[in-house]
Amino acid sequence: MEGCELQEDCSFFQKAEDMGEKTDAGAFFAIYCKGPKEGDCAIKDLADELGWDAVPDNMMPNGNPIPGTGGDEGWPDEVKRAVGP
Numbered sequence: 001m002e003g004c005e006l007q008e009d010c011s012f013f014q015k016a017e018d019m020g021e022k023t024d025a026g027a028f029f030a031i032y033c034k035g036p037k038e039g040d041c042a043i044k045d046l047a048d049e050l051g052w053d054a055v056p057d058n059m060m061p062n063g064n065p066i067p068g069t070g071g072d073e074g075w076p077d078e079v080k081r082a083v084g085p
Helices: 011-016 024-033 042-050 075-081
Strands: none
Touching: 011 024, 042 075
Protein backbone atom coordinates (compact mmCIF):
# COMPACT_ATOMS: atom_id res chain seq x y z
CA MET A 1 0.00 0.00 0.00
CA GLU A 2 1.25 3.44 -0.86
CA GLY A 3 1.20 6.35 1.50
CA CYS A 4 2.89 7.56 4.63
CA GLU A 5 5.71 5.40 5.90
CA LEU A 6 4.26 5.70 9.43
CA GLN A 7 0.85 4.30 8.50
CA GLU A 8 1.17 1.23 10.73
CA ASP A 9 1.76 3.38 13.83
CA CYS A 10 -0.68 6.19 13.06
CA SER A 11 -4.19 5.84 14.46
CA PHE A 12 -5.46 8.57 12.12
CA PHE A 13 -4.22 6.64 9.08
CA GLN A 14 -5.91 3.49 10.36
CA LYS A 15 -9.24 5.26 11.00
CA ALA A 16 -9.35 7.50 7.94
CA GLU A 17 -8.19 4.97 5.37
CA ASP A 18 -11.72 3.68 4.85
CA MET A 19 -13.49 7.04 5.07
CA GLY A 20 -14.66 8.63 1.86
CA GLU A 21 -12.99 11.79 0.64
CA LYS A 22 -16.27 13.64 1.23
CA THR A 23 -15.66 13.48 5.00
CA ASP A 24 -13.25 15.94 6.60
CA ALA A 25 -11.02 13.12 7.83
CA GLY A 26 -11.13 11.39 4.46
CA ALA A 27 -10.13 14.58 2.67
CA PHE A 28 -7.20 15.14 5.03
CA PHE A 29 -6.21 11.50 4.54
CA ALA A 30 -6.03 12.02 0.77
CA ILE A 31 -4.02 15.24 1.11
CA TYR A 32 -1.66 14.39 3.97
CA CYS A 33 -1.36 10.61 4.18
CA LYS A 34 -1.26 9.83 0.49
CA GLY A 35 -0.76 13.18 -1.14
CA PRO A 36 1.30 16.33 -1.55
CA LYS A 37 1.28 17.45 2.11
CA GLU A 38 2.69 14.21 3.52
CA GLY A 39 5.77 16.04 4.80
CA ASP A 40 3.67 18.64 6.65
CA CYS A 41 1.96 16.24 9.06
CA ALA A 42 1.44 17.49 12.62
CA ILE A 43 1.00 13.89 13.78
CA LYS A 44 4.48 12.97 12.54
CA ASP A 45 5.96 16.09 14.10
CA LEU A 46 4.26 15.43 17.43
CA ALA A 47 5.36 11.78 17.44
CA ASP A 48 8.94 12.88 16.74
CA GLU A 49 8.82 15.48 19.52
CA LEU A 50 6.86 13.70 22.26
CA GLY A 51 6.56 10.06 21.15
CA TRP A 52 3.63 8.08 19.73
CA ASP A 53 2.03 7.71 23.16
CA ALA A 54 1.42 11.47 23.23
CA VAL A 55 -0.46 11.55 19.89
CA PRO A 56 -4.22 11.78 20.55
CA ASP A 57 -6.33 9.16 18.79
CA ASN A 58 -8.56 11.89 17.35
CA MET A 59 -5.85 14.15 15.87
CA MET A 60 -5.84 14.91 12.16
CA PRO A 61 -2.62 15.59 10.24
CA ASN A 62 -3.22 19.35 10.41
CA GLY A 63 -3.16 19.22 14.23
CA ASN A 64 -6.90 19.66 14.74
CA PRO A 65 -9.26 17.07 16.22
CA ILE A 66 -11.36 14.92 13.91
CA PRO A 67 -14.79 16.59 13.73
CA GLY A 68 -17.38 14.90 15.91
CA THR A 69 -14.83 13.37 18.29
CA GLY A 70 -15.13 15.78 21.19
CA GLY A 71 -12.40 18.23 20.24
CA ASP A 72 -9.11 18.69 22.02
CA GLU A 73 -10.47 19.01 25.57
CA GLY A 74 -8.82 15.76 26.67
CA TRP A 75 -5.47 16.51 25.06
CA PRO A 76 -2.60 17.15 27.47
CA ASP A 77 -1.32 20.74 27.59
CA GLU A 78 2.05 19.67 26.15
CA VAL A 79 0.26 18.33 23.06
CA LYS A 80 -1.78 21.52 22.65
CA ARG A 81 1.41 23.61 22.94
CA ALA A 82 3.25 21.42 20.44
CA VAL A 83 0.59 21.70 17.74
CA GLY A 84 -0.09 25.38 18.42
CA PRO A 85 -3.28 27.39 18.13
